Amino acid sequence: MRRLILSTLVIALVGVWAVHFAHSRTSAVAAVRHADDGGLTLPLKANSVRFVAIGDNGTADSSEYQVGEQMQKVQQISKFSFVIMLGDNLYGGSSAGDYASRFERPYKALLDEGVLFYAALGNHDDQNEISYAGFHMEGHRYYTHIEGNVEFFVLDSNYMDGAQLDWLQQELQKSVAPWKIAYFHHPLYSSGKTHGSSRDLRTVLEPILDKYGVNVVFSGHDHVYERVYPQNGILYFVMGSSGKLRNGDLRNDSLKAAGFDTDRSFLVGEITGDDFYFQVISRTGQTVDSGVFKRQALSAAGEESDAIPGSN
């Protein structure tokens, strides 16, 4: 009798673990914590790649400056070395004064400490921005930059023509970076009521991102924060509220894994080994989402291997 109970218990335990493991493979984001203590709790490991993501930030109003101040507080703890800008860097920015009020002043403390900003173009950005040294685009609408074991692919989603798609395929094909992160302005997946998913862009871009093993994608455009459930093993973020905000704009649909649409925010990322840690911090310093994403390695045939559940 005791043996029967023991066997049943073992079978039940195996079943629970199997279900848990299957779910972890699908979601790939483990142990997401929704803290509000404001403390930065990434691993903060030595030699990791740490960065901040901001989107739709260039408004020049007080909210952009307040987000800049919170980024500076994070910098004092984490010493991140660069910021990725997801577009709409300078709203209406066609004069030299706009570059100062929408970029140089809000992030002055970070710029003074040598933090580098790498920009993508949004639908409010002027072509002139590609020549502005502060955005590190080196005269290109789309480009890559490598940070440690991560290669970032920066795209111009305003104009996704054949030339850009060919370039992206070639760059991804020759990339040897274990982590591949793409960022551009218009989201392939979004629960934003105002814009939502860019379906036409998704038609041409997603097959390439899937084929060449991109791990994480950041976009803006919808003025909210959203973490989308992984799609074909890729983790998608919408971070379009680092300056602009569309209060209450997030739809509760099947895409949304987590979201924040009641204040401005920015995302802190840290990549160490096969783990990508993220923490989203609001304008007032509260943590509104965090978690860890395990990299899914691609085999030579281009098929994803098992994702191992992570921990936080």
Place this chain on the structure above:
Amino acid sequence: MNSPGKLFTTSLLVLLILSIFVLAGSAKSGNQSDPDAQALQNFRNRIDQYMDIHHRADAKVPHIKPTQSAQKIIDRRHAFAAEIIKERGAVKEGNIFTPEIDAYFDRLIHSAYQANTRGINATLECLNSINQEELKPNALYPEGAEYTPMPPTILLHVPDLPLELEYRVVNKDLILRDREANVIVDILRNAITPPPGRKLCDD
């Protein structure tokens, strides 16, 4: 019973009639494809002519490296645009989009809509507030104005452009723009069928 000579003549006649039909058919199908090829070649020639002007103007304005000075970037582009505008003079609408090329683009854009109407409409989700009166060939594209993204499906159907140029949609019109100089090269009016019920873009 027919004589062998008569049979031969009849066969020759049938063959002749068949040949006429086949030749007529192939000529007809040739006429269908030629207008597109001719229009494309004409379009490319006109783009090449514009690019000659672009390169000449570019050479007259000192180049700058990426700089921290936004003013230098802005000044350079204004000077570049001024050179292009001066050289093109009183260029008129239709300088690139001739009636023949206009019809060709209509066909291409129509086939793009057939391929993905939903996707195109989703991209063209809101109305641009740009005053259509401001859009003229050889004028500056309104600075600081919002940019309606180009639907990728349309981009995959229309001819590729040199990297210095781009297509832009402003409500119903397709603009050909020099992206480096911010000069409107030409306008194709009413090329786009906007989705119904759009509101002004306000983000």
